[in-house]
Amino acid sequence: MNVITHTKAPADAGSTPHFVDPRPFDPGASEPMANEDERYWRASALTLIWWKFKRHRVALASAIVLLVFYAMLPFVEVVAPYPLTKRHGDFLYAPPQPVHLMHEGRFVGPFVYPYSFKFNLDTFTRDYEVDRSTPQPIRFFCKGDTYSFWGLFDASFHLVCAPEGGTMFLAGTDRLGRDVLSRIIYGARISLTVGLLGIAVSFALGLLFGGLAGYLGGWVDNVIQRVIEILRSLPELPLWLALSAALPANWSPLLVFFGITIILGLLDWPGLARAVRSKLLALREEDFVKAAELMGASRARIIGKHLIPNFMSHLIASATLSIPSMILGETALSFLGLGLRPPITSWGVLLNEAQNLASVNLYPWLLAPIAPVVIVVLAFNFMGDGLRDAADPYH
Amino acid sequence: MIAYIARRLLTMAGTLLIISALVFVIIKLPPGDFLTNQIAELRSQGGEAAATKAAFLIKQYGLDLPVWKQYLVWIGVWPGPNGFSGLLQGDWGWSFEFDRPVNEVVGDTLWLTLLVNIAVLIFVHVVSIPIAIFSAVRQYSWGDYLATFIGYIGLAMPNFLLALILLYYTNRWFGISIGGLYDPQYANAPWSWNKVVSLGQHLIVPTLVIGLSGTAAMIRRMRANLLDELSKQYYVTAKAKGVPPTKALLKYPFRMALNPFVADIGNILPHLVSGSILVSLVLSLPTVGPILLGALRSQDQFLAAFILMFVAILTVIGMLISDLLLAWLDPRIRLGAR
Numbered sequence: 001m002n003v004i005t006h007t008k009a010p011a012d013a014g015s016t017p018h019f020v021d022p023r024p025f026d027p028g029a030s031e032p033m034a035n036e037d038e039r040y041w042r043a044s045a046l047t048l049i050w051w052k053f054k055r056h057r058v059a060l061a062s063a064i065v066l067l068v069f070y071a072m073l074p075f076v077e078v079v080a081p082y083p084l085t086k087r088h089g090d091f092l093y094a095p096p097q098p099v100h101l102m103h104e105g106r107f108v109g110p111f112v113y114p115y116s117f118k119f120n121l122d123t124f125t126r127d128y129e130v131d132r133s134t135p136q137p138i139r140f141f142c143k144g145d146t147y148s149f150w151g152l153f154d155a156s157f158h159l160v161c162a163p164e165g166g167t168m169f170l171a172g173t174d175r176l177g178r179d180v181l182s183r184i185i186y187g188a189r190i191s192l193t194v195g196l197l198g199i200a201v202s203f204a205l206g207l208l209f210g211g212l213a214g215y216l217g218g219w220v221d222n223v224i225q226r227v228i229e230i231l232r233s234l235p236e237l238p239l240w241l242a243l244s245a246a247l248p249a250n251w252s253p254l255l256v257f258f259g260i261t262i263i264l265g266l267l268d269w270p271g272l273a274r275a276v277r278s279k280l281l282a283l284r285e286e287d288f289v290k291a292a293e294l295m296g297a298s299r300a301r302i303i304g305k306h307l308i309p310n311f312m313s314h315l316i317a318s319a320t321l322s323i324p325s326m327i328l329g330e331t332a333l334s335f336l337g338l339g340l341r342p343p344i345t346s347w348g349v350l351l352n353e354a355q356n357l358a359s360v361n362l363y364p365w366l367l368a369p370i371a372p373v374v375i376v377v378l379a380f381n382f383m384g385d386g387l388r389d390a391a392d393p394y395h
Numbered sequence: 396m397i398a399y400i401a402r403r404l405l406t407m408a409g410t411l412l413i414i415s416a417l418v419f420v421i422i423k424l425p426p427g428d429f430l431t432n433q434i435a436e437l438r439s440q441g442g443e444a445a446a447t448k449a450a451f452l453i454k455q456y457g458l459d460l461p462v463w464k465q466y467l468v469w470i471g472v473w474p475g476p477n478g479f480s481g482l483l484q485g486d487w488g489w490s491f492e493f494d495r496p497v498n499e500v501v502g503d504t505l506w507l508t509l510l511v512n513i514a515v516l517i518f519v520h521v522v523s524i525p526i527a528i529f530s531a532v533r534q535y536s537w538g539d540y541l542a543t544f545i546g547y548i549g550l551a552m553p554n555f556l557l558a559l560i561l562l563y564y565t566n567r568w569f570g571i572s573i574g575g576l577y578d579p580q581y582a583n584a585p586w587s588w589n590k591v592v593s594l595g596q597h598l599i600v601p602t603l604v605i606g607l608s609g610t611a612a613m614i615r616r617m618r619a620n621l622l623d624e625l626s627k628q629y630y631v632t633a634k635a636k637g638v639p640p641t642k643a644l645l646k647y648p649f650r651m652a653l654n655p656f657v658a659d660i661g662n663i664l665p666h667l668v669s670g671s672i673l674v675s676l677v678l679s680l681p682t683v684g685p686i687l688l689g690a691l692r693s694q695d696q697f698l699a700a701f702i703l704m705f706v707a708i709l710t711v712i713g714m715l716i717s718d719l720l721l722a723w724l725d726p727r728i729r730l731g732a733r
Contacts (some may be wrong), residue, residue, distance in 0.1 A: 273562070374551045
């Protein structure tokens with residue numbers, strides 16, 4: 001420790017010389033911190049956030065759920081039991097096959113009972129007769145239908161496959177006899193990335209405009225504030241509808257996908273910009289900024305080292321909270337037929353096929369994509385709540 | 396107060412002006428328009444007479460003018476081919492798809508849209524205030540957890556699907572006809588008591604579905620506000636002095652918590668209107684929602700632009716009302732202090 005000693009203090013007549021103890025000074029020595037305290041005070045902000053977030057059980061569980069969902073995305077071909085477009089002509093609108101464990105009182109392991117299709121000529125409905133005599137065990141880590149992995153090479157390895165010579169439709173099939181569960185798993189790829197890409201667009205815009213408003217102030221601030229107010233006072237769905245109707249009809253589905261994410265992001269930034277601005281204004285007045293200024297820190301250092309880390313955690317938390325509305329927005333747009341179109345498969349596109357009352361009545365399993373939508377949206381909400389509470393670890 | 400209202404009305408006019416420009420730009424974004432598409436189609440089929448009519452309509456509605464001029468004509472501050480005739484003069488334009496004036500096409504749906512939205516707004520407030528008070532006063536009770544749970548479901552469930560499912564079950568269990576706002580036999584009938592009853596029955600599902608997410612958000616916020624107030628000293632003092640619990644609750648903390656609540660009307664209103672459009676589409680309610688979707692698909696520009704404008708006006712007026720309520724409730728706001 002650097003101790004300044006004025007050994008050559010001006011010796012005024014009659015006064016005692018200014019005395020400074022030359023021994024090294026350790027402020028912690030007089031009041032030794034407990035081990036736990038020390039760990040707390042020396043932890044970085046990120047560690048503190050993590051400690052606080054960990055205490056929020058529901059948020060932690062949600063984060064794990066989301067991690068599992070997103071970790072699955074690169075490998076949907078392997079996770080899904082059937083390829084995306086595999087059609088089973090003999091099993092149109094087949095109901096879900098439940099997984100059983102016990103056959104006639106004896107443990108067999110997970111298996112399904114086969115069923116066969118019969119058209120009921122009295123009621124004109126499709127009946128599936130379950131054959132309860134022959135259990136068909138489900139295979140794991142197995143060779144199944146061939147798929148093209150990332151469009152790069154062909155493979156046939158699956159985590160789960162249908163039994164040898166049998167079928168396994170855990171969530172039923174749709175009107176073309178495609179496995180609903182596999183389609184949900186493939187749809188996750190699009191539905192879950194829409195939210196992330198949309199939030200990236202909105203994040204960039206929010207940071208830019210909020211930063212400009214908070215940093216420059218004056219008329220720029222005023223103009224941006226008015227724009228934010230106007231955008232926030234508009235109902236977003238009609239605007240989404242209008243903007244997606246504006247996407248040219250001859251675009252390829254992939255371009256439409258990017259168009260939709262940009263549209264979702266374009267209308268979402270005002271909330272974030274407002275958060276950035278108010279945080280920037282509040283933080284500018286904080287004591288630690290003043291302290292940094294007095295110590296002669298450059299402006300770039302203050303912004304980069306003190307301001308950004310401080311509001312970034314808040315920003316990430318509020319961004320997390322607006323991802324679900326994007327996922328729901330994509331679902332709604334696709335459901336109305338203005339969003340993504342087949343052959344792109346998203347949860348909204350899948351639900352679009354379940355749009356009529358007949359499916360609620362006769363084929364309720366077509367509504368299965370609701371389940372992942374609700375789970376993901378809830379998980380994002382809980383995680384966002386937890387992050388928001390943890391974002392300010394000193395309070 | 397009058398100065399405040401005047402100032403507020405002035406900003407509202409400015410907001411609406413900007414919104415109208417925004418709406419017009421969005422409508423004009425897709426390449427081509429209804430008439431040029433139609434002319435091309437008719438030419439290819441050899442329908443010269445109809446094509447001439449379409450060309451006449453293009454002249455009539457100034458679609459050959461530059462876009463900024465079209466916009467000024469549309470809002471009615473620039474003389475169009477037939478003088479000043481735009482939104483400001485009460486001329487809402489022409490629907491090319493229906494071949495009728497826009498006001499005839501939208502007609503009753505405007506009132507029904509308004510009705511649905513008001514019903515939802517009332518529902519949200521009537522339901523969320525008592526539940527929020529209950530879950531704040533009895534924090535961490537079973538009722539509180541139940542309200543929170545239902546609230547989260549309301550937040551996460553796509554409301555168009557909820558509409559579909561509820562629609563099916565109300566038909567099955569209560570025999571209420573599917574779709575629309577009244578039974579088919581009342582569709583063209585004059586207003587009578589039975590028609591009003593039928594209307595009321597059909598309003599239940601849309602109100603519930605549209606209002607659910609808003610109610611959830613309101614309960615959450617009101618509960619948090621109230622909890623903040625309940626831990627303050629003035630409330631403890633009031634209780635210690637022997638003010639009856641209900642009075643102590645409703646007179647002070649509740650009134651304080653109501654403030655952000657009223658301010659929130661402005662925040663949730665756009666979401667409610669969005670929700671009402673989506674749900675109307677699924678339930679085929681005779682509101683502006685389905686017409687808007689059709690108009691956007693066929694690029695029927697005046698119809699689509701008018702409906703977007705109508706929806707925007709609805710929310711802006713709603714926000715004005717919420718601001719005025721807030722000013723009435725809280726003297727600090729109407730006196731201009733911060």
